[in-house]
Amino acid sequence: MGRWSARGVRVLVGVAIALTVLRGQQELAQLWSHAVPGAEDVATRSLRNARTTSAAGRAAEVQRSAPAPVREAAPATAASVIAAPAASLAWPVPEPVEIELSADAVLEASLGSGVIITTFANFNHLDFVLNWVAHLRVAGLHNHFVGCTDDELRDELVRRRVRCARVASTMERTEAKWGSSGFAAMGRTKGALVLRLLELDVAWLLFLDLDAVVLRDPLPYLRRAVDSTGADLLMHSDALRPSAPREGVDDGAELEELRRTIAPELNTGLFLIRPTNGTRAAASAWVGVMADDRFFGNWKNDQQAFNAVLRRGMPYSAPGERVVGAFDGRVRLGVLPVHLFASGHTFMVQRLHERLRVRPFAVHVTFVNCDSAGKRWRLREAGEWFGTPDGDEHVDPSARVGAALATTAAATPRPPPTRPDERFLVVEMDLPANLTRGFEPLAAGRVLAVNDSVLHRHWALMNHQLVQLRRALALALATNRTLVLPRLMCGLETVTNFGHSGVRCPECGQQLPYLCPTDHVLRMHYWAGSPPSGPKPAVHIATREYSFLETQRRAALADRLAREHVAVELRASAHGAPARHAVPCELPQCRSPTRELLERTPAAATIVLDVPPGGALLDTDVRERLRAHARAPLVRLTGVTAADVRFADGAAHKAFAETVTWLPGGWCCAKPPAIGKPGHFFYDIWADTLPHTDRWGRHFVDRWEAIVGP
Numbered sequence: 001m002g003r004w005s006a007r008g009v010r011v012l013v014g015v016a017i018a019l020t021v022l023r024g025q026q027e028l029a030q031l032w033s034h035a036v037p038g039a040e041d042v043a044t045r046s047l048r049n050a051r052t053t054s055a056a057g058r059a060a061e062v063q064r065s066a067p068a069p070v071r072e073a074a075p076a077t078a079a080s081v082i083a084a085p086a087a088s089l090a091w092p093v094p095e096p097v098e099i100e101l102s103a104d105a106v107l108e109a110s111l112g113s114g115v116i117i118t119t120f121a122n123f124n125h126l127d128f129v130l131n132w133v134a135h136l137r138v139a140g141l142h143n144h145f146v147g148c149t150d151d152e153l154r155d156e157l158v159r160r161r162v163r164c165a166r167v168a169s170t171m172e173r174t175e176a177k178w179g180s181s182g183f184a185a186m187g188r189t190k191g192a193l194v195l196r197l198l199e200l201d202v203a204w205l206l207f208l209d210l211d212a213v214v215l216r217d218p219l220p221y222l223r224r225a226v227d228s229t230g231a232d233l234l235m236h237s238d239a240l241r242p243s244a245p246r247e248g249v250d251d252g253a254e255l256e257e258l259r260r261t262i263a264p265e266l267n268t269g270l271f272l273i274r275p276t277n278g279t280r281a282a283a284s285a286w287v288g289v290m291a292d293d294r295f296f297g298n299w300k301n302d303q304q305a306f307n308a309v310l311r312r313g314m315p316y317s318a319p320g321e322r323v324v325g326a327f328d329g330r331v332r333l334g335v336l337p338v339h340l341f342a343s344g345h346t347f348m349v350q351r352l353h354e355r356l357r358v359r360p361f362a363v364h365v366t367f368v369n370c371d372s373a374g375k376r377w378r379l380r381e382a383g384e385w386f387g388t389p390d391g392d393e394h395v396d397p398s399a400r401v402g403a404a405l406a407t408t409a410a411a412t413p414r415p416p417p418t419r420p421d422e423r424f425l426v427v428e429m430d431l432p433a434n435l436t437r438g439f440e441p442l443a444a445g446r447v448l449a450v451n452d453s454v455l456h457r458h459w460a461l462m463n464h465q466l467v468q469l470r471r472a473l474a475l476a477l478a479t480n481r482t483l484v485l486p487r488l489m490c491g492l493e494t495v496t497n498f499g500h501s502g503v504r505c506p507e508c509g510q511q512l513p514y515l516c517p518t519d520h521v522l523r524m525h526y527w528a529g530s531p532p533s534g535p536k537p538a539v540h541i542a543t544r545e546y547s548f549l550e551t552q553r554r555a556a557l558a559d560r561l562a563r564e565h566v567a568v569e570l571r572a573s574a575h576g577a578p579a580r581h582a583v584p585c586e587l588p589q590c591r592s593p594t595r596e597l598l599e600r601t602p603a604a605a606t607i608v609l610d611v612p613p614g615g616a617l618l619d620t621d622v623r624e625r626l627r628a629h630a631r632a633p634l635v636r637l638t639g640v641t642a643a644d645v646r647f648a649d650g651a652a653h654k655a656f657a658e659t660v661t662w663l664p665g666g667w668c669c670a671k672p673p674a675i676g677k678p679g680h681f682f683y684d685i686w687a688d689t690l691p692h693t694d695r696w697g698r699h700f701v702d703r704w705e706a707i708v709g710p
Contacts, residue, residue, distance in 0.1 A: 110203040477541050
C-alpha cells in the first residue's frame with residue numbers, strides 16, 4: 001500500500017507538471033480562439049485563497065513604496081515568443097475574468113506587484129487589444145486588465161480569457177479618428193478610467209494606449225527610477241532626442257533632463273502614476289477640462305488637456321534637473337528616456353535603438369500617417385504585430401476580426417505563418433548610387449522651398465521606386481501572388497503640416513536617405529479599404545510588409561521559401577543581353593536580410609524573360625511563360641525596370657490602373673510660395689508614362705514635373 005501511495009503521488013506530480021506546460025502552450029492560442037476553459041483549477045483557487053490582504057491595508061503601503069516587479073527575468077522579445085519555454089507563458093487567469101473596478105478586484109488583479117497595467121478599447125479595435133495583451137504576456141506581465149467600452153468587446157475577451165472590466169463611455173464602435181466626436185469621447189474615457197483607479201488607492205497605475213506595446217518588462221527599471229527620484233508621475237514624451245543617451249546601456253539610464261525634453265508634449269499614451277492626493281487632484285482637473293465640448297475645438301485632444309493641467313505653476317527646470325514639481329508643486333513629475341520608451345519616430349524613423357545598441361522597454365506607435373491602418377502596418381514592419389493570426393490584413397474590420405477568431409483552442413501557441421495556398425513575389429529594386437546621393441539636411445534654420453534642387457532629387461528617387469512598385473503590383477496580380485512590399489528609401493522626410501529642412505529633427509543625426517515606413521509613401525488606410533475620402537481600391541492585390549520573412553518566428557518559413565524559390569529576370573534587349581543589370585542599393589540603411597538570404601541560396605530554377613526595348617509584358621504572356629513554376633512558393637524578380645506590365649483585358653487594366661493611381665500618398669512640406677498657398681505635393685505612380693493625367697486632373701504631355709498641392 002505504501003509503494004502504491006508513493007507511485008500515486010509521482011503520477012499526480014507528473015500530471016501537474018504536464019498541465020502547467022500545456023497551460024503555457026495554450027496561453028497565447030486562447031487569444032485567438034472562442035474556447036472557454038473549464039472550471040477554476042487548483043492553482044487558481046490556491047492563488048485566490050493566498051491573497052487575503054485587504055484593499056484598505058494595501059492602500060497605505062502604496063503611498064510608501066515603489067512598484068515591485070512582477071518578476072525579474074531575462075528580456076524576452078515579441079519575436080521570440082515561439083522559442084520561449086512554454087511554462088514561461090503560463091498564468092492561470094483567476095475567475096472571474098471580468099472584474100469590477102473596485103479596490104479588492106483591482107488589488108487582486110495586480111497580483112501582488114503593486115502595479116496595475118491597463119488600457120481601454122471598443123470592439124472595433126479587438127486586434128489591437130490582442131496585440132497589446134500578447135506583448136504583456138510574452139514579457140511575463142499578467143497584472144493587467146482591459147477596459148471595454150462596449151458589451152461586444154467584453155464578451156469576446158471573457159471568451160478569450162483576457163481579464164477585462166466594463167467601463168462607462170460614449171465611444172461608438174467605429175474608429176475614433178483625430179478631430180472626431182469619438183476622439184473626444186476616447187479622451188474623456190481615458191481620463192475617467194485613470195481617475196477611478198487612482199481613487200481606489202490600491203496600486204500604482206501603468207497606463208498604455210492600445211498602440212503602446214511592451215517589448216520587455218519595464219517594472220524593474222521603473223522601480224529604480226521611482227526609488228532614486230521620489231517621482232509620483234513618469235511620463236512618456238514626444239521629444240525626439242534623448243538628453244543623455246548611453247550607448248549599449250539599456251536598463252541603467254537616468255530619467256531625461258527636463259529642460260531638454262519637457263518642452264515637447266508629454267504623451268498620455270504611456271505613463272506610470274502613483275495614487276496620491278496630488279495626482280488624484282490633477283486627474284480630476286484633467287477630467288474637468290475635458291468636460292467642456294469647447295475644449296476639443298481646433299483639433300485639441302486629451303493630451304493637450306493633461307499637459308495644461310500639469311504645467312500649472314511648474315517652475316523652469318534647471319540644468320541637470322530630472323524631477324520637477326508639476327500641478328502647482330503637488331505632483332513630482334519625471335520624463336521617461338525617449339530611447340527606452342520610444343515613439344513611432346525614434347523607433348521606426350530614426351531607429352535610435354539601433355544606433356545606440358539598446359532594446360527599448362516599450363514603443364508607442366506615434367508620428368504615424370493613415371490612422372489605425374498605418375499603425376498596424378508599422379507594427380508589422382517592426383515584427384511586433386500579434387493582433388491576428390497573420391491573415392490578410394487588407395479587408396474591412398469585421399472580416400479582420402473574423403479571421404482573428406478562426407483559430408481553435410487546440411492550435412499551436414502562435415498563429416500559422418501563412419495561408420496554406422499563399423505564394424509570394426519578392427522584387428529586387430533597382431537603386432543606383434546616383435539616385436541615393438545628395439540628401440544631407442539643410443543648414444539649421446533654412447526651410448525647403450518648393451523649387452529647391454534637393455526636392456528634384458527626391459522626386460527622381462521616389463518616382464524611380466514607385467514605377468517599379470507599380471509593375472511589381474501588376475505582376476503580383478497577374479500571377480496571383482502576394483507581393484512582399486519592397487523597402488522604400490526616402491530622400492527627404494515627410495512631416496505633416498509644416499515646412500522643414502529635410503527632416504523633422506535636424507539635431508537628431510538622422511541619415512538621409514532613410515528606410516522610410518511604408519505609410520510615409522503609401523496610403524495604407526486606402527490599401528486597407530478604409531480611406532478617409534475618395535474611392536476604394538477597385539481590385540484586391542495581396543501584400544505583406546517588407547520584413548515579413550525577417551522575423552525570428554518565421555525563420556523556418558524563410559529558409560524553406562529560399563530553398564524552393566525561382567529566380568526570374570526581365571531583360572530589355574532584342575539580342576538577349578540586358579540593357580543594364582539592376583543595381584541594388586548598397587547603403588547601410590538599405591540592408592535587406594531577405595535579399596541577403598535569397599542571394600546566398602541557390603535558386604531551384606532560373607528563368608529569363610526577354611522583352612523588346614520599350615515594350616510591355618501582357619499578363620497572359622507572363623502567366624504562360626511562368627506556367628511550369630506556377631506553384632513555386634516564392635518568385636524572386638529582378639530587372640523590373642526593363643518593361644511595363646499591362647492586362648490584355650481592357651476592363652481589368654482599367655481597374656488595376658484606378659487602384660494603383662490612388663495608392664501613393666504625399667510629401668510635406670516645403671515653404672509655401674505665398675501666404676495661403678499649399679506646400680505639400682502628391683506622389684504620382686504614373687510619372688514615367690506620357691502623356692497622362694494624374695488623379696487631380698493635371699495633364700502631363702512632354703515631361704512630368706512635381707506640382708505643389710492641391
